[in-house]
Amino acid sequence: MPAPRRNDRPATGSTMDLDTLRRRMRNREFDRLYVFYGEEGYLVDGFLTHLARELIHPSALALDRVVLHGDGQPSRLPVSRLEAEVRTIPFLSARRLVIVRDSGYFSRPAGARKETDSPGAQGQEDGGEGDPDRKDREAPVQETGQDRSQALAALLGSLPETVCLAFVEKTVDLRLKKLVEAVRNNGVLFESGFQDPGVLRDHVVRTLARDGIAIDSDAADSLVERCGRSLQPIRTEMDKILLYGRASGLQRLTLQELDIIAVPDLHASLFDVTDAIGDGEPGRALDRLDRLVASREPVILLHFQLARHIRRLLAAWSYPDARALETGQRMSPFHAAKVFRQSRRFRPQELETLYIRFAEADRSVKTGRLPDRLALEMLIAEAGSLPAGRRTGR
Numbered sequence: 001m002p003a004p005r006r007n008d009r010p011a012t013g014s015t016m017d018l019d020t021l022r023r024r025m026r027n028r029e030f031d032r033l034y035v036f037y038g039e040e041g042y043l044v045d046g047f048l049t050h051l052a053r054e055l056i057h058p059s060a061l062a063l064d065r066v067v068l069h070g071d072g073q074p075s076r077l078p079v080s081r082l083e084a085e086v087r088t089i090p091f092l093s094a095r096r097l098v099i100v101r102d103s104g105y106f107s108r109p110a111g112a113r114k115e116t117d118s119p120g121a122q123g124q125e126d127g128g129e130g131d132p133d134r135k136d137r138e139a140p141v142q143e144t145g146q147d148r149s150q151a152l153a154a155l156l157g158s159l160p161e162t163v164c165l166a167f168v169e170k171t172v173d174l175r176l177k178k179l180v181e182a183v184r185n186n187g188v189l190f191e192s193g194f195q196d197p198g199v200l201r202d203h204v205v206r207t208l209a210r211d212g213i214a215i216d217s218d219a220a221d222s223l224v225e226r227c228g229r230s231l232q233p234i235r236t237e238m239d240k241i242l243l244y245g246r247a248s249g250l251q252r253l254t255l256q257e258l259d260i261i262a263v264p265d266l267h268a269s270l271f272d273v274t275d276a277i278g279d280g281e282p283g284r285a286l287d288r289l290d291r292l293v294a295s296r297e298p299v300i301l302l303h304f305q306l307a308r309h310i311r312r313l314l315a316a317w318s319y320p321d322a323r324a325l326e327t328g329q330r331m332s333p334f335h336a337a338k339v340f341r342q343s344r345r346f347r348p349q350e351l352e353t354l355y356i357r358f359a360e361a362d363r364s365v366k367t368g369r370l371p372d373r374l375a376l377e378m379l380i381a382e383a384g385s386l387p388a389g390r391r392t393g394r
Contacts (some may be wrong), residue, residue, distance in 0.1 A: 015189045025050055030095075032159040035106065037169040042191040042232035044168055052097055055164055060092035062301075070103035072170070077103055079151040086155070086163045095164045105152055105351035106172040106179065124261025153182040197332035200224045200234065207238055208253065213245045215253040221334030222255055226265045237262045264295055270309045271338060271382070277354075282384025286377060299372045303365070306376075307358040313350040316343035354383055 024030075030051065036044040066085055070077040073322040082100065084220060110133070112394050152195055165187075172189070183189045195203075208215050215223075227233040244250060244261050259265065269292050273372045277287035292302055316339050316379065319325040326336035361379045364370040370378070 004089060013076055015191050021190055030164060031187040032164060033156055035167040035183045036192055037172045038192035040194055040231060043192045046098060048166060049267045051164060055093060055095045055097050056078045058091040061092040064093040065097045067099045067102050067252050072102050072104040074104045074148055078266060079148055079155060083155050086159060088163050090162055095162055098163060099202060101168045102170060103167055106169050136271060149179050156182045156186050194229045196230060196330060197224050200229060211242050213250060213253055216255060218255055218334050219255040219258045221332040222258060222265055224332060225267050225335050226263055264306060270305055271342060274309060277383045280384055282381045285384060299376060303376050310351055310355045310358060312339050313343040314355060316340050317348045
């Protein structure tokens with residue numbers, strides 16, 4: 001297996017952007033250290049798969065790729081344990097790939113509290129690190145947060161060329177300056193956030209086009225929004241569309257056909273509910289809510305999504321037109337136009353009142369004063385009276 005191109009310069013400075021990271025990986029410019037964090041786990045998993053494919057000999061995957069889990073508790077993974085893994089020489093591969101998931105190293109304030117390290121919860125995918133008979137298991141040690149941070153920073157600054165160490169974290173506290181600086185000076189810090197709606201729309205269009213399916217722009221925008229701008233569900237829905245297209249000979253996908261094939265468009269349903277509220281028709285709004293509940297949408301999710309929708313309508317009043325809203329709130333043109341248009345059916349004061357009442361209803365549910373569905377139904381019924389008051393001049 002040919003060795004990857006040597007990476008003589010560490011990625012320093014600010015968090016690396018997606019285009020740079022992709023280009024470096026395509027050029028086989030692999031770093032010794034990666035710290036991935038953020039909401040878009042699908043993107044990170046793709047990078048990890050690429051690293052394993054390029055760095056690990058196929059017959060040595062079980063030996064030269066190690067996956068450790070910290071479960072968000074640094075005490076479960078002492079730095080000494082991590083150091084033993086990264087300094088182990090690869091068996092057949094160009095490098096040993098050590099993946100650490102949810103270590104918690106980067107999210108706790110240094111020196112916040114003293115913890116006792118316990119190796120009992122350490123584990124590994126593909127390689128038997130959870131085996132109780134292992135001889136290299138670390139003994140319990142006392143390690144303060146500050147000690148751990150200093151030891152980890154020292155380790156990151158002395159990684160051998162025979163290893164690629166990749167952390168996958170939910171969050172990284174950038175206030176841990178010495179630790180973050182150690183990452184940036186010795187490898188790559190990458191925030192895997194949700195991508196811009198325009199980028200995701202282009203991804204959908206290109207992917208379907210490769211299979212001979214053209215998709216209307218409003219359908220592409222709708223697919224991105226109904227999947228929450230997350231790559232994993234978008235990928236799943238596109239797989240369904242491709243299978244349907246191959247079986248039916250579909251060549252062009254419209255919004256109507258997308259409604260048949262893909263997951264329900266929760267956003268469109270929320271617009272229907274809010275339109276009914278804006279028309280002063282709480283009965284119609286409740287009917288749409290009943291349909292959403294009948295389609296097995298969790299009531300707590302509907303409450304959250306409606307509150308967020310009201311917040312977006314209120315935010316739309318800060319922009320002069322839909323184009324400015326699209327840029328300011330990073331929405332797709334399709335979604336921004338609908339939000340902007342619907343926001344003008346309400347006064348800003350009405351939207352503020354609605355949002356406050358959503359917060360009050362949420363508090364009632366969480367404190368057990370009202371069941372979640374009853375609280376939402378009462379809220380929608382009350383909200384429908386706002387436009388009536390406007391029409392009568394109250």
